[in-house]
Amino acid sequence: MKLSTKGRYGLKAMLDLAVHCNEGQIALKSIAERQELSENYLEQLFAALKKAKLVRSVRGSQGGYSLGRSPEKITVGDILRTLEGSMSPTDCVSENCETHHCSNSDCCVTRNVWEKIRDGINNVIDNITLQELVDDYNSSNEALNSQVEDVTTDVLRQD
């Protein structure tokens, strides 16, 4: 039960976009370079993200992508569901699947388990916003920078 690269790359790319798109739009190429991902492959992911209105695009030179709405209003669940399809562990408890009732009891019992797993996953991914990830990024970057400063200070201190 693994996420595919769509979900993994997609979340990384969306975080990168959220961190960098304060001023205007940014080109896929720069996301691809920073995140070391294939630009062509990202195109496909962004086509889906655009369709889901999670990103907006501007064509032509100096064009690029920006977030479709403010990062507080985009959840990890929005992104993963767009790229991976339903995050349910089985098709029979997917959102799009009309609740079909099965005749034998074993089925219902295990179905119940799949529903609980589904709810467990959704409860996590629908309650983390892109804004929170941006905040995490910024604070961990701060920590990293002050570490670098420390080291620099140490080095300077040596002479």
Next chain:
Amino acid sequence: MKLSTKGRYGLKAMLDLAVHCNEGQIALKSIAERQELSENYLEQLFAALKKAKLVRSVRGSQGGYSLGRSPEKITVGDILRTLEGSMSPTDCVSENCETHHCSNSDCCVTRNVWEKIRDGINNVIDNITLQELVDDYNSSNEALNSQVEDVTTDVLRQD
């Protein structure tokens, strides 16, 4: 992010075994028939379950499988992890993977998300025992039977 048939069939089969193995061992063939699964395929799953000591086997005629320990001591997590491997959404937060630290902040931020999803899943599957599923099965079967009785009574009442 879907379970494979290994996990799905495996849990169904283990529930079937738990429900039926009160007296002695039961043959894979009967599980396969009741659950409408390929016997040969189930063999492969049971090889793994046996290795994990979740089932015991008796060879030869009249042989079959029984639970490796009491159903209160077998969790859904035990079964799924045996058949599916780690239930983590990415390899980088799997149990077997030594916590490798990545240099760039984006990685750590998304890694954090994967960890939360992993914990959400584990929290569900490690807290459901096979015994609970057996209980669910029995009570839903009771309900089903009393429904059948009701219908029978209704039919009888009509003359």
Next chain:
DNA sequence: ATCAATTCCTAGTAATTTACTTGGTTTTCA
């Protein structure tokens, strides 16, 4: 002693999915 039922074991395989790449076309700013 034999036979049927069972577990156990290895290998093969068709279909599907994944993770891309290739090679364009269209749009727009400088």
Next chain:
DNA sequence: TGAAAACCAAGTAAATTACTAGGAATTGAT
């Protein structure tokens, strides 16, 4: 006018999935 970008469709190698096939070893029943 040209470069940089989004947009689009199709192809593809590798891996994975969900089995099947075919047997060997073991054991209880007759």
